[in-house]
Amino acid sequence: MSRAEKGVVAAGHPLTAQAGAQVLREGGNAVDAAVAATLTSFVTEPLLTGLGAGGYMLVAGAGIAPSLLDFFVQAPTRLGDGSEAELHGIDVSFGDAAQRFHVGPASCGVYGTPAGVCEAIERWGTIALAQLAAPAARLASEGVRLNAGQAYIAEILTGLLTSTPECAALWAPEGRVLREGEMLVNPELSEALMCLAEKGAEPFYRGDIAGAVCDWLSARGGSLTREDLAGYRALAREPVVIGYRDRVILTNPPPSAGGTLLAYALALLDRGPTPPTLSGIVAAMAAAQSERTAEFVEGLDGERFLERFMGSRLGSTTHISVIDAQGLACSTTCTNGEGSGVVVPGTGMHLNNVMGEEDLNPLGFHLHPAGRRMPSMMAPSVVMREGEVELVLGSAGSNRIRSALLQTVVAVVDHGMSAQQAVDAPRVHYEDGVVFAEPGIDVQVFEDEASVVRFGALNLFFGGVQAAMRRDGRLSGAGDPRRGGVAVSL
Numbered sequence: 001m002s003r004a005e006k007g008v009v010a011a012g013h014p015l016t017a018q019a020g021a022q023v024l025r026e027g028g029n030a031v032d033a034a035v036a037a038t039l040t041s042f043v044t045e046p047l048l049t050g051l052g053a054g055g056y057m058l059v060a061g062a063g064i065a066p067s068l069l070d071f072f073v074q075a076p077t078r079l080g081d082g083s084e085a086e087l088h089g090i091d092v093s094f095g096d097a098a099q100r101f102h103v104g105p106a107s108c109g110v111y112g113t114p115a116g117v118c119e120a121i122e123r124w125g126t127i128a129l130a131q132l133a134a135p136a137a138r139l140a141s142e143g144v145r146l147n148a149g150q151a152y153i154a155e156i157l158t159g160l161l162t163s164t165p166e167c168a169a170l171w172a173p174e175g176r177v178l179r180e181g182e183m184l185v186n187p188e189l190s191e192a193l194m195c196l197a198e199k200g201a202e203p204f205y206r207g208d209i210a211g212a213v214c215d216w217l218s219a220r221g222g223s224l225t226r227e228d229l230a231g232y233r234a235l236a237r238e239p240v241v242i243g244y245r246d247r248v249i250l251t252n253p254p255p256s257a258g259g260t261l262l263a264y265a266l267a268l269l270d271r272g273p274t275p276p277t278l279s280g281i282v283a284a285m286a287a288a289q290s291e292r293t294a295e296f297v298e299g300l301d302g303e304r305f306l307e308r309f310m311g312s313r314l315g316s317t318t319h320i321s322v323i324d325a326q327g328l329a330c331s332t333t334c335t336n337g338e339g340s341g342v343v344v345p346g347t348g349m350h351l352n353n354v355m356g357e358e359d360l361n362p363l364g365f366h367l368h369p370a371g372r373r374m375p376s377m378m379a380p381s382v383v384m385r386e387g388e389v390e391l392v393l394g395s396a397g398s399n400r401i402r403s404a405l406l407q408t409v410v411a412v413v414d415h416g417m418s419a420q421q422a423v424d425a426p427r428v429h430y431e432d433g434v435v436f437a438e439p440g441i442d443v444q445v446f447e448d449e450a451s452v453v454r455f456g457a458l459n460l461f462f463g464g465v466q467a468a469m470r471r472d473g474r475l476s477g478a479g480d481p482r483r484g485g486v487a488v489s490l
Helices: 014-025 030-044 112-124 129-142 148-156 167-171 188-199 202-206 208-218 226-230 258-270 278-290 295-301 306-314 398-413 419-425
Strands: 002-004 008-010 054-061 062-070 089-093 098-103 234-239 238-245 246-253 318-324 330-336 381-385 388-397 428-431 434-437 451-454 464-471 474-478 488-489
Touching: 008 014, 008 030, 008 464, 008 474, 014 030, 014 129, 014 318, 014 488, 030 112, 030 129, 030 148, 030 188, 054 112, 062 112, 089 202, 089 318, 112 129, 112 188, 112 202, 129 188, 148 238, 167 451, 188 202, 188 381, 202 226, 202 451, 208 226, 234 381, 246 258, 246 295, 258 278, 258 398, 278 428, 318 398, 318 434, 318 464, 330 381, 381 451, 388 434, 398 419, 398 428, 419 464, 428 488, 464 488, 474 488
Parallel strands: 434 451
Antiparallel strands: 002 474, 008 318, 008 488, 054 062, 054 330, 062 234, 089 098, 238 246, 246 381, 318 330, 318 388, 381 388, 388 464, 428 434, 464 474
16 A cells, blocks of 8 residues: 555556656646646556547545546447448457457547547646656657556457557567567657647647548548547536445446446445445446446436436446545546557557447447447546545446446445555456456355356456545555556655
8 A cells, every 4th residue: 555645646557657646746736647647548558548548537625616527439420321341359358257349440439538638637737738748758759668467458459459450560560469578669659649748639639630540440441530520529527426324426427327327336335234245235236237228328318317317216448546735636537448459550549449349338339329428337436525535546447347446435435444455355246147256255145146257366357446545634545456556655
């Protein structure tokens, strides 16, 4: 566990966290630090995020009105005339479980991260974007040595990384995917980051980079248009607010699905004993999953959906968590899916495959109308206690995000664990009649009513929670060992 007095940054890679901590050290606030860390993650965690990705940022504390900045991926225009390419399926093994992903030009949605980081700095930042982006650009040019976590992800995504010549040239320059200790160098990404620093988001949505992306995709059957990019905006929303025990939880509102389902599960647990039983936690997971019907997915985009949903029932990703010395919290989750395998020449951008993610398209692919934000499972969250930030958290992990966050909140609030203890604790996940469990979880109680999959060790399948905590006036942080997470303090 990392303790601090002035600030803490928890992230999925040591260099990502160090970039944020350096900004706090130089006098920046939590949002400045989160943006610097996010830009660095585009270089250090390029299979999880990037300039072609999307995400969310939740800002709260220090007397400001809580706000959720939505810069997630948006559905592109589809002509429906047979000119679009088909999705390409690849199977990815997590060792004890497997998952199928869909990639290629047809999987690319309207990216949001360039717009998101620029909007965040304009709203809450105190340091110029050019200063925050320069270290990340330099790192992309010089190269990053793959650590064990990133090398493992590259290994299991070999089929994706060699699916196009451009992606293979970046990730398999010698005919095999890069391994631990080898350098990933992307000078074109460095140039794109400097373009963002100097000119803002405009080139990525209405300028030469937007044109290059759309032309490249169009020639290969992608459906992303210049009009789709030109119309994109980062949007500020009011967070979901839900009571749990004596705390207030802030999380991602509709049209994201993850925050709503997390809030629902927490509300169900809040009716029961503290601490909740393992059976109670799994039952809450099952109840939340059962609500993900066609009506739920379609209704997410509707006005006041959250109030109607809660009232009628209750009567591939990376995350960065930051708390600064003033108590301002910033919780930022971004994802590239797993990446589409499409790397656009001249930009260094590996575009997202969000339109090919089964977890985000539970009713089928290409059913969302153009311009609709995709119903993400990502749920950057903040736990408030007596009006102040107690816990900042979020997770990677696709459909396991809400399970990981639910168990982390229960560990902190109901069991009084530290941030690191809560993040390190073994996890369980329920989905489609199957209970997945890490070592240390007693699953015998479920064997008569569900299939059980036991993992041999902690696994990135169960998410990657990065957390920052303020307790008794002291700051601490925790990085998730499942995804090479680390917390840096000052």
